[in-house]
Amino acid sequence: MRYSQYFLPTLKETPGDAEVISHQLMARAGMIRKVAAGIYDYLPLGLRVIRKVENIIREEMNRAGAIEILMPAVSPADLWQQSGRWQEYGKELLRLKDRKDTEFCIGPTHEEVVTEIVRGTVNSYRQLPLNLYQIQTKFRDEIRPRFGLMRGREFIMKDAYSFDIDDAAADISYDRMYQAYRRIFKRCGLDFRAVEADSGAIGGSFSHEFMVLAETGEDAIVSCDTCEYAANVEKAELRAPAGSAPAPSQPLAKVETPNLKSIEDVSAFLKEAPGKMIKTLVLQADNDEVVAVLLRGDRTLNEIKLCNFLGCNHLQLADEAVVQKVTGAPSGFSGPIGLTCRVLADQEVATMSDFGLGANEANYHLTGANYGRDFQVEAFVDLRQATAGDSCPRCDGKLEAWRGIEVGHVFKLGTKYSDSMHAVVLDDQGKERPLVMGCYGIGVGRAAAASIEQNHDENGIVWPMPLAPFQVIVTMLNPNDEAVFAAGENLYQELLEKGIEVLLDDRDERPGSKFKDADLLGIPLRVNVGARGLKEQSFELQERRSGERIMLPIEGAGAKIVAQVRAALDAG
Ligand SMILES: [Zn+2]
The missing domain is CATH 3.30.930.10 (Bira Bifunctional Protein; Domain 2)
Structure with a gap:
């Protein structure tokens, strides 16, 4: 074309x-x-x-x-x-x-x-x-x-x-x-x-x-x-993590955490990583059931898993009045000790000890908390969202x-x-x-x-060879130069004959704007045909993806380009 x-x-x-x-x-x-x-x-x-x-x-x-x-x-x-x-x-x-x-x-x-x-x-x-x-x-x-x-x-x-x-x-x-x-x-x-x-x-x-x-x-x-x-x-x-929690080594202690409600704020204040804390979410199901869920502080609840476990269709965070009723404190200070609703825990919580959590009292958290010694839960269930680094549920690999x-x-x-x-x-x-x-x-x-979406850069599309609208673009740097025109035309015809899908940029435009268009269109291989290259009996071949340029002797250039297109197609 x-x-x-x-x-x-x-x-x-x-x-x-x-x-x-x-x-x-x-x-x-x-x-x-x-x-x-x-x-x-x-x-x-x-x-x-x-x-x-x-x-x-x-x-x-x-x-x-x-x-x-x-x-x-x-x-x-x-x-x-x-x-x-x-x-x-x-x-x-x-x-x-x-x-x-x-x-x-x-x-x-x-x-x-x-x-x-x-x-x-x-x-x-x-x-x-x-x-x-x-x-x-x-x-x-x-x-x-x-x-x-x-x-x-x-x-x-x-x-x-x-x-x-x-x-x-x-x-x-x-x-x-x-x-x-x-x-x-x-x-x-x-x-x-x-x-x-x-x-x-x-x-x-x-x-x-x-x-x-x-x-x-x-x-x-x-x-x-x-x-x-x-x-x-x-x-x-997610598989239940191996091993059980280490024995408690700290006493349960109450710490004043004035106005600190989020896991991030509390963990920064206590100088304890969010992964060493437990967060307690109070949720309300569409059947009005209220349930508290314990998760490691840096984890995200998977609502679908919790809905499946509870047999409900929809969940939302409980409103302030409900939180106040089941925990006795405003939200942000919830913990599992002394709750008046069902308490479930993600299975990972079973492997943790000496952690921080909410005290169910405004402006207070607890440290050194331990399951068993300090509180009970109804069940340990797979309730959190998978994330990078988790173990594969099918083999010993890691999730990405x-x-x-x-x-x-x-x-x-x-x-x-x-x-x-x-x-x-x-x-x-x-x-x-x-x-x-x-x-x-x-x-x-x-x-x-x-x-x-997968193959682009700041200059435009970067087509994989199998989907590229054209496999090769032959760019005549100055089509008004007779030698350039003839060499470009020859290569174009040769590639066409060999079944290559090639676009011949024969427009009377500045080379810079032609290069810009070629980059935008994303054609995998570009052959620049210019007067300077011709003096050395060569074309310049540039790969769209890597930007790599090589000088290609005119003799045998067509065959080399064909081989490169075929190799890229076979790799797919
Ligand atoms: Zn696997």
């Missing part, structure tokens, strides 16, 4: 509504253009990246035995009424009526439509397993679309649906997709983790989210430095903490849709059985955006 004839409307200014770096860079690099809130044009450069993601997905889905179809974007309300989702789905479902007043929606997902296909065509276990997928534009009427392609309303998604005769077979289909997803994201050049996810209300114990690691990610995750274990911090289990962007989700659905829509087959005994389903999504545009 010749830059001078290409359609590449880059922007000098970052659009005001672009909050995250991927949105800013996609807009500035002329990849996307906003049409309405959460709705974008994919301009040529953006579309090239989208197609690359799609092609990798398609190859790996086909390799895993899934079969591509294309379902309509618009689906009839009737199908959604059969599954019950017409009523369940909130305002995110964009509903519309045709000229005959028949109701439709624009599909945010396609479980109903695909189940309807299968129930009309598959009636024997012999036709299973079956996995149908599509790559298609979807619509979800997000209340706050933002972050460009990261959270748009209209978006391109790969969605796959597996159908099996029973749970065991469905688990095999699930695992096949899980493995395919690992290959897809690896081939995209993304650093990711497959994270055990909460399967939510739909049930089925299998669910993994594929998270691209990026500091800007919305999800906090932990992963093991040794095995494949990874989980959302909300979900991450990351932030991640969800780009894919594999999910064992079970029989939710086959039951409600009566999608059954006959088993080998001639008995009717509901199909056991799985669903598997990848946000195509989001994967491209996540790649930018």
Whole structure:
């Protein structure tokens, strides 16, 4: 492609509504253009990246035995009424009526439509397993679309649906997709983790989210430095720490701590690390139960774990009146001694001794406190949030903490849709059985955006070779110089012939502004063709990621560049 004839409307200014770096860079690099809130044009450069993601997905889905179809974007309300989702789905479902007043929606997902296909065509276990997928534009009427392609309303998604005769077979289909997803994201050049996810209300114990690691990610995750274990911090289990508490060596003593309420303030005042203190949280559940929870001072409560233990849906810090009632003191001075409510402790507390905690008296704390001698608890439970350095729950490794962007989700659905829509087959005994389903999504545009969140610097995008819109940019420093023009043109033709995706910057612009654009677009390899280099019979080859430059003799330059592109693609 010749830059001078290409359609590449880059922007000098970052659009005001672009909050995250991927949105800013996609807009500035002329990849996307906003049409309405959460709705974008994919301009040529953006579309090239989208197609690359799609092609990798398609190859790996086909390799895993899934079969591509294309379902309509618009689906009839009737199908959604059969599954019950017409009523369940909130305002995110964009509903519309045709000229005959028949109701439709624009599909945010396609479980109903695909189940309807299968129930009309598959009636024997012999036709299973079956996995149908599509790559298609979807619509979800997000209340706050933002972050460009990261959270748009209209978006391109790969969605796959597996159908099996029973749970065991469905688990095999699930695992096949899980493995395919690992290959897809690896081939995209993304650093990711497959994270055990909460399967939510739909049930089925299998669910993994594929998270691209990026500091800007919305999800906090932990992963093991040794095995494949990874989980959302909300979900991450923690093993009970080994060993028991050392015997008490200090007497319980009351210390005046005037107006010092936070763990930080009290620990600074007592010259004791927060990790040697216990904090006591008084919480109120949605069933009005009040419970006190003891945690090591530097730990964070995991509310989901506590809700699961208590069997409630929601918790909040108790208000001042409740704290006053159960502790006899204002908040900030709570401790476990003499409480009138249930007291639970995180399992780690069982290994601590001689710690500081609240005295249940305004402006006082206690030091030298010990479980057993000074107070009791109802139970020691895994109640805290996992953090970097914790032991892996599966092996002897240590957990590392990351932030991640969800780009894919594999999910064992079970029989939710086959039951409600009566999608059954006959088993080998001639008995009717509901199909056991799985669903598997990848946000195509989001994967491209996540790649930018993971791969950029202050000058622009730094594409991994597999997703780069062009693999090489050949920059003619001065295209008006005949020798430069001819040498650039020759290299361009040679690379094209060898199947390299190359952008020829033949524009009549200053070299500085061409370099700036090349850096912004993030093309992995740049070849500078200039008069000075030509005098020495060479080009300058610069890597976008490392910034490293080498002089490349013209003789054999094409072959060297091809080899470098291939090596980078194979590494993915
Ligand atoms: Zn591990």
